[in-house]
Amino acid sequence: MSANGELMVRVRGLSVSYQQQNKEIPALRDVSFSVPKGSTCALIGPSGCGKSTLLYVLSGLLRSWSGEVLVDGAPVTSCRRQTALILQDYGLLPWKKVYDNVALGLDIRGESREKKYIKVKRVLNEVGLWEMRQRYPSQLSGGQRQRTGIARALALEPDLLLMDEPFSSLDALTREKLQRQLLEIWQEKRMTVVLVTHSIEEAIFLGQRIILLSGSPGRVLDIVENPRVGEAGYRKTAEFHALTTKLREKLVPERVEISGGAGRWK
Amino acid sequence: MNGRKWASALYVTFSVTFLLLGWELLSLAVNNPALPGPLPALTAFFRELAGGLWGHFLVSSYRVVISLVISLVLAVPCGMVMGREEKVDRLVAPLIYIIYPVPKIVFLPVLMVLLGIQDASKITLITLVVFFQILVPIRDAARGINPDLVNSVKSLGARRRDIYLHVVWPAVLPEVLTSLRIASGTAIAVLFFSETISSQEGLGYYLLDAWSRAVYTEMFAGIIAMSLLGFIIYTVLEHLERWACPWKYV
Numbered sequence: 001m002s003a004n005g006e007l008m009v010r011v012r013g014l015s016v017s018y019q020q021q022n023k024e025i026p027a028l029r030d031v032s033f034s035v036p037k038g039s040t041c042a043l044i045g046p047s048g049c050g051k052s053t054l055l056y057v058l059s060g061l062l063r064s065w066s067g068e069v070l071v072d073g074a075p076v077t078s079c080r081r082q083t084a085l086i087l088q089d090y091g092l093l094p095w096k097k098v099y100d101n102v103a104l105g106l107d108i109r110g111e112s113r114e115k116k117y118i119k120v121k122r123v124l125n126e127v128g129l130w131e132m133r134q135r136y137p138s139q140l141s142g143g144q145r146q147r148t149g150i151a152r153a154l155a156l157e158p159d160l161l162l163m164d165e166p167f168s169s170l171d172a173l174t175r176e177k178l179q180r181q182l183l184e185i186w187q188e189k190r191m192t193v194v195l196v197t198h199s200i201e202e203a204i205f206l207g208q209r210i211i212l213l214s215g216s217p218g219r220v221l222d223i224v225e226n227p228r229v230g231e232a233g234y235r236k237t238a239e240f241h242a243l244t245t246k247l248r249e250k251l252v253p254e255r256v257e258i259s260g261g262a263g264r265w266k
Numbered sequence: 267m268n269g270r271k272w273a274s275a276l277y278v279t280f281s282v283t284f285l286l287l288g289w290e291l292l293s294l295a296v297n298n299p300a301l302p303g304p305l306p307a308l309t310a311f312f313r314e315l316a317g318g319l320w321g322h323f324l325v326s327s328y329r330v331v332i333s334l335v336i337s338l339v340l341a342v343p344c345g346m347v348m349g350r351e352e353k354v355d356r357l358v359a360p361l362i363y364i365i366y367p368v369p370k371i372v373f374l375p376v377l378m379v380l381l382g383i384q385d386a387s388k389i390t391l392i393t394l395v396v397f398f399q400i401l402v403p404i405r406d407a408a409r410g411i412n413p414d415l416v417n418s419v420k421s422l423g424a425r426r427r428d429i430y431l432h433v434v435w436p437a438v439l440p441e442v443l444t445s446l447r448i449a450s451g452t453a454i455a456v457l458f459f460s461e462t463i464s465s466q467e468g469l470g471y472y473l474l475d476a477w478s479r480a481v482y483t484e485m486f487a488g489i490i491a492m493s494l495l496g497f498i499i500y501t502v503l504e505h506l507e508r509w510a511c512p513w514k515y516v
Binding site: 056059060061078081083084085086087088089090091092093094095096104105107108109135136138139152156 | 417420421432433436437439511512
C-alpha cells in the first residue's frame, strides 16, 4: 500500500436498482468505499445484500447505476483489460478443455499461438494444473475447477481481480488450501483483489479491508481494517478470533442469534 | 471395453432376431400376400437393389439429405439470433408461433404449381417442415444459456462475435444435432408423401408403383429401403453428435 493512498477502486454514493415486473427494486443504496492499490478487500453481508451486484458494477458488466465508480482513477468501462472477474461457478465453458478455457481470454485478444502457449503453461503450472490441461471441466474436482478459473483470470495479467464467493462450494480442507494459494498469488503479484464472501472467517483471512454490508438494499454497515492478512499462522492468532467475534456481532444482531439465525455465519 | 462391445453386439443380434421373428409370425397370422414374411421380402429387396431400386434409393437420399442441410444452414443462425437478441425475438417470435402449428405438408400442391414436380418442390416441402422443427429447440437452447457463462466470457473482453463463437454456438450444437436426428424421421415421412404424388422416381414412387401392380414383395423391398434410409441418417447423426460434442461423453 502506498503511503499517499493511491487507490485502485473508489466508489462514492453508488446506488443500483433492478427492474422487476415494472417495479424498481433497490439492490444497493449510497455505497461508498475505496480499495488501495495492491491490497485485498473483502465484501461481506447477508444473501441479497447486493454484494454480487457490486462486483458486476466494478467489472463494467452492469451499466445502469448512479454514483461515482473509479477504477485506477478512471470511470469504469466494460473494456478495461486489466480487470478480471471470477464468478461463483467459475464460468468455465463445458465444451472447452482446461487449456482452452484458460486460453480463452487470450484467444479473444487475438494473441499468437506461441504467446498463448507460453502464458497458459505458466499460469497452469502456477496453480498446479498443467497435467490436467486436456481434461474437460466436468472431469475436474470443485477445487480444480476453481483453480482453472483463477488461472484463466491470471493469464490476462490483471491488476484488479474480482471474485464472487470464490470458495463457497468447496469442502473445508480444499477451501483453506485455496485461500492460502490465493494469498500466495496475491503476495507474489501484488495485484488488487476484491472478493465477495458470506464467510466471516474467509473475509478476515483474505481481506486487508473488510466492508460489511447490510441486507436489502445493501448499505455499508462498517469498514474494518485488518492489516495482518498474509502473516503466517494468522488464522490461529487470538486477534483473528477476536475479530471474528467482533464481525459476527456487527453482522448478526443479538436477537437473531437467539433464534438460531446465526448458523450461516459459521 | 471389449466385453462391453461383445455385449452390445449380442443385444443388437437379439433385437434383430426378435424383429424378424415377430414379422414372420405376423405374416403367418395374417396369411395375406400383402404382408409377405421377411424372407421373401428381403430376397426381393436384394434382387431389386441390382435392378431399379438402388437408383430410387439414391434419388430419395439426395432429396432428404439436401433438405436437412438447407434446414440446418437456415435454422441454426436464425435460432441462435432469436434466442440471444431479445429485440429480434420479440419481432419474429409471433410469426413463428403462428406458422409452427400449420401442417406444412398441405402446401405440397401449391409448391408443385410454383416449383414443378421435380426435386425443387419436394426439397422445399421437407425443408419447410424440418426448419421449424429444429428452429424452435435451437432458439430455446440459445435462450437458456446460463447468463453467468456469458458474463464470465464478456468479462474476458469478449464482443458479440466472440460470445456467439465461444459460447452460443457450442452451447446449442448438441441441441442442433439431437433435434435434427428427431426431425429426420419426419423428413422421410414427408419425402414419402411428396414422392407418391405425380412423381416418376424416388422410393415413394417405387413403393406406390409396386402397390398398384400388386407385387407385394417389391412393395416390401421399397419399405425396407425406406427404413434403411431412415436408419442410416439417424445413425450418422448420432455419431456426428459424439464426434462434434466430445464434452458430452466424458
